[in-house]
Amino acid sequence: MTILPLIISIFTFFGLYLILSISFNLEFGYAGQPNFGKVLLYAIGATCAGRLVATIIMLYLGADVPFFSALAADMRLRWGAENPLATVGLFVLALVLAMVVGGLVGYVLSYPTLRLKGDFLAIVMICAGEVFRIFLKTYEPLVGGPFGLSGVPGPFSFVGDPNLKEALYMSLVLLIAFGCYLFAQKLVNSPYGRLLKSVRDDELAANVLGKKVVRVKAEILVIGSAMAALAGALYAFYVRGVFAEDFVPMVTFTAVTMTMLGGLANNRGVLVGCLLLTLFDRFTRASFFNMLGITVAFDISYIRYAVMGLLIILIVMFKPKGLMPEEPVRTPAIEIAKEELSK
């Protein structure tokens, strides 16, 4: 028994969902745009990264084996292990490509926000995610349709020890997630953060004050979408493949629940929400109880899902603002205002 795979599983999952939840919080919590199509951008990021890396390696190898077969997947992973520099380069390229494509799609998604609001916009976004999932599953040449694309080597493929390899990747994911968190904190605690909130709270008033509301919406969707695509790309390297059936609306709802639990328009709250739900998911598994020497006499899977559902209901009923409610924007202006008020 070793605790390391559990730690790796917890913190990689936490890092991926932190990026996704922060991107949702920026769009919905701060700017009021209910982008419930998070999974669409997540899937786009994974597809761009996975397909790009797999294609380049297969072109380099020139092997005459079916692209989506397990044999080809093994060949790609072996190549990754033997060519560390090239694999790291491909990883960086894939992340950049995923963010650029995600940002572009985010820009396109800003068009519906001009005409739709609230629930209607949320439904359109959910549908967009579902359309892309079905496209991925139906159109085999992209990522293998229902069979998926496996054999996408990660940046640490050259490391021999699998636990060390995964621990290094977990650290990288956490580092990138922390970078996203700092970026989001900087963004929202600036005059731009106040602008986002003004668009969220009263679009008309923001317009009257000369703020370019349409542009702000487009900008935040580009930023949020690029971040979600980044999370998707990191996910593809984590599972070393792209599987259409992973991109179900549940991914969006998980990110939404984490954000709601932590607190909308509060990035620190999102961090706490992500951590709590991740720990809940991993620590309520039969394997974890077994590690503690506890034998659960029934199948705990169903109880887990029921408790998770109950938690969401309780949050909405008793803590609608989350564990850490929204805070004022921390700009120099607010500090001066506080000083003036204290006099």
Next chain:
Amino acid sequence: MTEKALKIALIACIIIIVILGGALGWALMQAAAPPAMVEYPIGLAIAVSGPYAVEGPYRRDAALMAIEEVNAMLERAGSPIRFKPIHEDSKGTAEGAKAALEALAAAGVEVVVGPLSSKEVAAIKSYVDEHHIVAISPSSTAISLAVPDDFIFRMVPTDAAQGRGIADLIWYFGHEHVAVIARDDDYGRGVAGVFESEFTAKGGEVYKIMYDPTAGAYPTEVSDLASKVSEWIGTYGADKVAVLIVAFDDDGRDIISRALTYTELRQVHWFGSESTRRPTFLPPEAPEEIAQFLMDTNFMNLFPTVGMNPVREKFYENYVTKYGKEPTPYSYFSYDAAWVACLAVLAAGKYDGDAIKAVLPDVCERYIGASGYKKLDENGDVMATDYGIATVALEEGEYIWKEVGIWHFTTREITFYD
């Protein structure tokens, strides 16, 4: 020697005698005591939610029963070894399977029964290969996963055999135009794809309708199916036309319950994939109209078989007694996968993935279980066997799946018992 020195020597002697006596007694007790129990975990990465919410629990229960039986056998032998099942819901998705494997690896698992679907197996393949964890899938059938010398073993033949068998069976009845309605997932595409290539190679015509298995209801697809069948009946006659359905429980029942309302769909011969051979298609788990429709259309499906053998009969009886329900066809494979996993650990003599992988082919070569002979090919997949042909029959007021013939894998011949 003074009296004092004598006393000290005496006390020292007594202490030495007490220590030696204690040590001797402890050693004798250790020798007489039964050996310490050793518990090896067997991971069950079996989905019981998502696409496997209905059928997954049947397979999990079968695997649990197998482990219980192995433990009972070891207890009778006075062996200190026991197997402990740890079940993780792999959710039928790549992400769920990966998370399940990571959790099981953390619990020190070296051998896993599962995952169920090919996409889950594809998702965990590199993980189990790197961590040297043996995964024995009871139901993954994708041809693309047939790779030699990896840590993946599969207890059921690939789609190639089934697709070929269905093509032969439909051709045997003289049907030349087949409308296929299939799940648009790894399983549906695999079976429908092999069937299409085999059937068109014989000179037949195939029209495929692929549906999203997560949709829940399929009125448009069934309407499309009825239109095509109606068109073909008008052109070629009903005896030249057939329908092949590649479905699981909920989606299959929805399609058939909608097909009931179309006269043209009642006129043609229906066939099904191995996944349709489930009690969930018959009363009491399904409405009687569905079973009657299956009888009216002479519904037939194929399933890997060895006929009834004592292991199969015993498994069936024990399963019904224990759980109060009939096992699904894939439960037999799940049961065998768990037995093989335990036997491989015992044969290896140690709980180590590499050792288990090394002995597993030999264990399988000498194992005939509830789902038949488990000899593996060079890719670690069970070698294809003959397939039983079943149809729905009404016997003593009860609808049952009745085996009426056999498709021989090697000769591709079909034999009907009557």
